[in-house]
Amino acid sequence: TQLLEQSPQFLSIQEGENLTVYCNSSSVFSSLQWYRQEPGEGPVLLVTVVTGGEVKKLKRLTFQFGDARKDSSLHITAAQPGDTGLYLCAGESGAGGGNKLTFGTGTQLKVEL
Amino acid sequence: NAGVTQTPKFQVLKTGQSMTLQCAQDMNHNSMYWYRQDPGMGLRLIYYSASEGTTDKGEVPNGYNVSRLNKREFSLRLESAAPSQTSVYFCASSNDLLWASGSYEQFFGPGTRLTVL
Numbered sequence: 062t063q064l065l066e067q068s069p070q071f072l073s074i075q076e077g078e079n080l081t082v083y084c085n086s087s088s089v090f091s092s093l094q095w096y097r098q099e100p101g102e103g104p105v106l107l108v109t110v111v112t113g114g115e116v117k118k119l120k121r122l123t124f125q126f127g128d129a130r131k132d133s134s135l136h137i138t139a140a141q142p143g144d145t146g147l148y149l150c151a152g153e154s155g156a157g158g159g160n161k162l163t164f165g166t167g168t169q170l171k172v173e174l
Numbered sequence: 175n176a177g178v179t180q181t182p183k184f185q186v187l188k189t190g191q192s193m194t195l196q197c198a199q200d201m202n203h204n205s206m207y208w209y210r211q212d213p214g215m216g217l218r219l220i221y222y223s224a225s226e227g228t229t230d231k232g233e234v235p236n237g238y239n240v241s242r243l244n245k246r247e248f249s250l251r252l253e254s255a256a257p258s259q260t261s262v263y264f265c266a267s268s269n270d271l272l273w274a275s276g277s278y279e280q281f282f283g284p285g286t287r288l289t290v291l
Contacts, residue, residue: 070214092278103178103264103282104217149216153278161232162280164209164216 064088065152065165073171074140082135082148082168090152093126093133094162098147140172175200178283180265186289187255195250195286197265205268206248207232207280208240210261217264223248255290262287 065086074080084093092111096104108117110126110133117124121144123136133150150165178199187193199206204225209217209232219232221240229240237259239251248267252259266280 065216067216094278102284103266105282106279109278151217161207161219161222162278164218166214166216 065150065163067148067150067165067168069168070166071169071171073173076141076172076174077139078172080137080140080170082137082170084133084135084150084165086131086152088152088154089130090154090163091130092153093130094151094153095124095133095135096149096151098149099145104147104149137170140170142172142174145170145172177201178265178267178281180263180283180286182286183284184287186291187252188291189256191255192251192253193255193288194252195263195265195288196247197249197283198247199265199267199281200246201267201269201281202245203267203269203281204245206242207266207268208238208248208250209264209266210234210259211264211285212261220250220263252288255288257290260288260290 068083092109094109095107097107098104108124113128113130115126121138125134148168151162153162181196207222208220211217218234220234220238221232223229223242226242226245229242241249263286265283268280
C-alpha cells in the first residue's frame with residue numbers, strides 16, 4: 062500500500078504569515094495533485110504536477126514536485142483567512158491502476174485575523 | 175450542471191441496519207469512486223468503477239457493496255452497519271480512467287455524514 066504522509070497535521074497562523082506544507086512518500090508517483098476542502102464540502106482540485114522538479118504557481122500558492130517524484134510541497138505566501146481549510150495531496154501511480162488516487166493524511170490550516 | 179450529488183447528507187443507523195448511499199453525476203464521466211474520510215487518515219478508496227457495468231475494490235472494501243446502475247449513478251450499500259463504518263462518505267467522478275489521457279481531476283460530491291450507533 063502506498064502511503065502519503067503530510068506535515069504538519071495542524072497549522073494555526075496569523076494573517077500575513079508564510080507557511081509550507083509537506084507531502085512525503087517512499088513511493089514514486091506519475092503525478093501529484095493538491096486539493097483544498099472546506100467544512101461540509103468535498104475536496105476541490107487546486108493543481109496537478111507531473112514532471113519531477115516541476116513548480117507551479119497559483120496566485121499566492123506555490124506547488125513543487127520533488128525531483129524523484131516521491132514528495133511535494135505547498136507554500137503559501139502572505140496567508141489570508143480565506144486560505145483556511147483542509148489541504149490534501151494525492152498521488153497517482155499510473156501503474157495499471159488507472160486514475161486511482163492515494164490521498165495524504167491532510168493538513169488542517171487555520172488563518173486568523 | 176449540478177456536478178456530483180449525494181443523498182442523504184446525514185444518516186444515523188443502529189448496528190446491523192442496512193442502507194444505500196446514492197450518488198449521481200451529470201458530467202458524462204466514465205469513472206466514479208467512493209471514499210471514506212476519517213480524522214487524520216485523509217480519504218481512503220472503498221470501490222471504484224471505470225465504466226458502466228464494471229466495479230473494482232479499493233483500499234478498504236470490506237463491509238461494502240457497490241452498483242454502477244448506469245453511467246450517471248453509482249451507489250454504495252452497507253448490508254450490516256458497524257460502528258467502525260461511522261465516517262464521512264464522498265462520491266467522486268472523473269472523465270477518464272486511463273492515466274495517459276492527461277486529465278486526472280476528480281470532482282467530489284458534498285459528502286454523507288454517517289453515524290452508526
